Amino acid sequence: MTFELVAALTIFILAVLVGFEVISKVPATLHTPLMSGANSIHGIVLVGSMLIAATANEPLSQIIAFVAVIFAAMNVVGGYVVTDRMLQMFKRREVSAVPTPAETGQDAGREA
Amino acid sequence: MELGPLQTLIHFAYVLAASLFVVGLHMMNSPVSARRGNLISAAGMVLAVVVTGVQLVVLGSPVTGQTEGLAWPIIIVGTLIGGGLGWYSARKVKMTAMPQLVSIFNAVGGGAAGLIAIEDYWTAVQTAHADVWLSIFVVAGSILGAVAFSGSVIATGKLQGFISGAPIMFPGHRILTGALAVVAIGGTVALVLGALGVIDVAGLEMAILAVIVLAALAFGVTMVMPIGGADMPVVISLLNSGTGLAAAFAGLVLLNPVLIIAGALVGASGAILTKLMADAMNRSVLNVMLGGFGGGAAAAAAGAGGATGTVREVAVDDVAIQLAYAQKVIIVPGYGLAVAQAQHAVRELAELLEGRGVEVSYAIHPVAGRMPGHMNVLLAEANVPYHQLREMEEINPEFARTDVALVIGANDVTNPAARSNPQSPIYGMPILDVDQARSIVVIKRSMAAGYAGIDNELFVDPKTGMYFADARQGLTDLVAAVKLL
Numbered sequence: 001m002t003f004e005l006v007a008a009l010t011i012f013i014l015a016v017l018v019g020f021e022v023i024s025k026v027p028a029t030l031h032t033p034l035m036s037g038a039n040s041i042h043g044i045v046l047v048g049s050m051l052i053a054a055t056a057n058e059p060l061s062q063i064i065a066f067v068a069v070i071f072a073a074m075n076v077v078g079g080y081v082v083t084d085r086m087l088q089m090f091k092r093r094e095v096s097a098v099p100t101p102a103e104t105g106q107d108a109g110r111e112a
Numbered sequence: 113m114e115l116g117p118l119q120t121l122i123h124f125a126y127v128l129a130a131s132l133f134v135v136g137l138h139m140m141n142s143p144v145s146a147r148r149g150n151l152i153s154a155a156g157m158v159l160a161v162v163v164t165g166v167q168l169v170v171l172g173s174p175v176t177g178q179t180e181g182l183a184w185p186i187i188i189v190g191t192l193i194g195g196g197l198g199w200y201s202a203r204k205v206k207m208t209a210m211p212q213l214v215s216i217f218n219a220v221g222g223g224a225a226g227l228i229a230i231e232d233y234w235t236a237v238q239t240a241h242a243d244v245w246l247s248i249f250v251v252a253g254s255i256l257g258a259v260a261f262s263g264s265v266i267a268t269g270k271l272q273g274f275i276s277g278a279p280i281m282f283p284g285h286r287i288l289t290g291a292l293a294v295v296a297i298g299g300t301v302a303l304v305l306g307a308l309g310v311i312d313v314a315g316l317e318m319a320i321l322a323v324i325v326l327a328a329l330a331f332g333v334t335m336v337m338p339i340g341g342a343d344m345p346v347v348i349s350l351l352n353s354g355t356g357l358a359a360a361f362a363g364l365v366l367l368n369p370v371l372i373i374a375g376a377l378v379g380a381s382g383a384i385l386t387k388l389m390a391d392a393m394n395r396s397v398l399n400v401m402l403g404g405f406g407g408g409a410a411a412a413a414a415g416a417g418g419a420t421g422t423v424r425e426v427a428v429d430d431v432a433i434q435l436a437y438a439q440k441v442i443i444v445p446g447y448g449l450a451v452a453q454a455q456h457a458v459r460e461l462a463e464l465l466e467g468r469g470v471e472v473s474y475a476i477h478p479v480a481g482r483m484p485g486h487m488n489v490l491l492a493e494a495n496v497p498y499h500q501l502r503e504m505e506e507i508n509p510e511f512a513r514t515d516v517a518l519v520i521g522a523n524d525v526t527n528p529a530a531r532s533n534p535q536s537p538i539y540g541m542p543i544l545d546v547d548q549a550r551s552i553v554v555i556k557r558s559m560a561a562g563y564a565g566i567d568n569e570l571f572v573d574p575k576t577g578m579y580f581a582d583a584r585q586g587l588t589d590l591v592a593a594v595k596l597l
Contacts (some may be wrong), residue, residue: 031345031392047371052227053186069191078199
């Protein structure tokens with residue numbers, strides 16, 4: 001085993017322990033946003049997709065890299081935006097308990 | 113190995129990005145800091161991607177030291193397409209359909225992780241670098257990525273209604289699932305033994321990996337199919353955790369610190385979150401994954417001994433009078449309210465009642481809606497004041513001194529069988545004690561069973577009046593009727 005791999009595995013194990021500790025006593029209300037937030041973080045595969053795109057030198061590899069980049073970018077951008085949309089609502093209701101007429105539109109899917 | 117100044121800088125920038133993920137995720141534990149936490153995590157993501165861009169422009173691939181000619185078109189066009197799709201769907205999706213969207217994002221993330229593993233292995237095989245460790249990481253990453261991809265697609269289909277939410281099993285289902293697992297593990301063993309030089313798999317590596325990936329894809333399907341729609345949040349959370357680990361394995365192959373840390377972080381925290389979600393439903397994760405909940409023999413047994421009696425139907429004017437002259441009303445919203453887009457109508461009714469001096473609050477079950485916390489998001493979107501939303505433990509003692517409990521499109525979370533009938537598949541699940549209220553009004557389209565597919569004896573309780581209507585139309589009529597009083 002190379003030194004680099006030993007170091008990488010050490011980082012891996014410590015990061016797993018951090019992951020176990022980083023979530024605690026979460027109110028059930030936040031379970032969904034939290035899952036969505038964690039979901040965005042594994043969009044980090046975009047970095048991996050960029051790295052394989054850099055070495056892809058034949059059509060099949062290039063197609064694989066291209067699909068991976070599309071998938072990963074969708075994961076990252078969509079994940080953060082939808083999480084923010086969920087959390088935005090949590091915030092707004094504390095700020096304005098009394099809605100203005102303009103805010104009470106019927107379109108539930110409107111952009112917040 | 114001595115790193116140059118720029119390489120050192122890049123490495124620590126990656127560590128900084130990973131740290132932002134840790135801090136951001138931790139801040140999402142509390143409603144006060146959650147949104148800022150998500151933005152900090154997003155900043156970490158931007159940093160990681162920019163740093164990777166700098167790496168490729170200045171130093172080229174860490175493996176080959178150069179960047180292939182087509183790399184930038186692939187990266188830029190792919191990011192624009194994927195990012196655009198993600199952005200558009202995240203902005204446009206209705207909040208009721210949000211769980212499906214999260215599941216889709218998880219599917220593509222898992223798919224990307226699996227593709228990275230496959231491509232890495234292909235490169236390693238060509239250059240004869242496929243040693244034991246690389247083989248293990250590649251296979252683990254591709255299996256987890258493939259299972260997360262196909263499993264999440266099925267979960268999305270179930271939530272969206274493309275696939276029946278009911279558990280789907282066929283004869284020999286478990287045997288097939290087991291066989292697929294055996295194929296995947298057998299392929300893994302073959303590749304590892306090949307890398308060790310014990311057996312000769314030269315030339316066959318990619319074929320074996322293809323078999324493993326196909327088995328894993330099929331495994332994801334057969335694993336999620338038998339699980340009822342009500343359990344999908346737990347499944348999605350588990351698959352989410354799997355995608356995280358797949359990303360970490362990709363990082364171990366590429367020796368990239370940010371992939372390793374972010375992936376391991378999501379893998380571990382996702383596992384904890386999965387357990388928290390299962391706990392909220394008083395289930396074990398294993399119990400959920402074994403499936404069969406919400407249908408089949410157990411539900412039939414519960415149905416036979418369950419709800420018998422007559423249903424009392426009530427008219428809109430009666431309900432209006434009951435509510436308008438009550439002192440305390442608790443509204444119990446469920447998914448039926450969300451699909452009917454009745455959040456705004458219910459807030460209007462509540463404001464009207466409050467104007468008449470009625471004390472109104474909302475009882476939110478931890479798993480109301482389609483995911484934990486889903487209902488809070490939906491009601492917050494309709495500007496229901498935060499202080500009126502009450503969690504289950506907090507509001508349950510109040511039902512006994514409540515004049516009217518108004519149940520709108522909720523079913524399983526109010527089923528007293530969860531307390532009283534050990535035969536019921538939801539026995540032991542914490543429920544809202546709606547049946548303790550002095551009177552109960554249920555707005556429901558029909559007597560159809562809830563998502564768990566079981567009867568609810570609350571509906572035949574003599575105290576209960578059934579108001580058969582679509583949640584939105586029913587509430588609109590109710591608002592009009594109360595206004596006339």
